[in-house]
Amino acid sequence: MRTEVSGVTDQVTRYGLPGAAMARLREQARRLRGDHEFVVTFYDVLFTLRPELRPMFPEDLGAQRARFGDEFGTLVQALGDPEGFEQRGRALGRRHLEYGVGAEHYAKVRDVLVIAIAAHLGEECTAEDREAWSTAYDLIAVVMQKGAVD
Numbered sequence: 001m002r003t004e005v006s007g008v009t010d011q012v013t014r015y016g017l018p019g020a021a022m023a024r025l026r027e028q029a030r031r032l033r034g035d036h037e038f039v040v041t042f043y044d045v046l047f048t049l050r051p052e053l054r055p056m057f058p059e060d061l062g063a064q065r066a067r068f069g070d071e072f073g074t075l076v077q078a079l080g081d082p083e084g085f086e087q088r089g090r091a092l093g094r095r096h097l098e099y100g101v102g103a104e105h106y107a108k109v110r111d112v113l114v115i116a117i118a119a120h121l122g123e124e125c126t127a128e129d130r131e132a133w134s135t136a137y138d139l140i141a142v143v144m145q146k147g148a149v150d
């Protein structure tokens, strides 16, 4: 399904995620956004499961954690606004090219992010929610990678 970049993006902009799944994601994203504990968990899990990624990031993660949490939340909310979503995602992807982020990194971060979200939300995060988070992340990652090749 996710082999062809523009095809996937068209699916988002035309159809989005199923309405009920999207509504749950938005609600969960609202709560995760600005939740310091969540971003701390995310980076802890990331560097525990993927220690090879640690040197890519600044030593002091203070600002990075907050910016990631904000941007991720903003992009999830922006899924309902295809134009804004594309613009924002592409710009973020271009910057990530400068940070040395390549195609091989995106899936690694997705898996960790879904684990961190599920751990943080507990029982409230159902199997369907995890699947929806994974899809939402892929939609973001595809647009970011489009920005990186612009």
Ligand code: HEM
Binding pocket: 053, 056, 057, 058, 064, 067, 068, 071, 072, 075, 092, 095, 096, 099, 101, 105, 106, 107, 109, 137, 140, 141
């Ligand atoms: C949903 C996907 C992602 C989002 C929303 C996101 C968000 C952000 C944000 C907001 C920043 C702060 C700087 C800026 O705005 O340009 C940042 C920096 C960074 N991100 Fe991401 N990111 C994502 C995926 C990734 C992936 C897959 C990697 C790969 C390891 C990564 C590695 C980095 C690095 C190395 C920095 C730069 C740190 C620095 O030198 O200051 N990010 N990210």
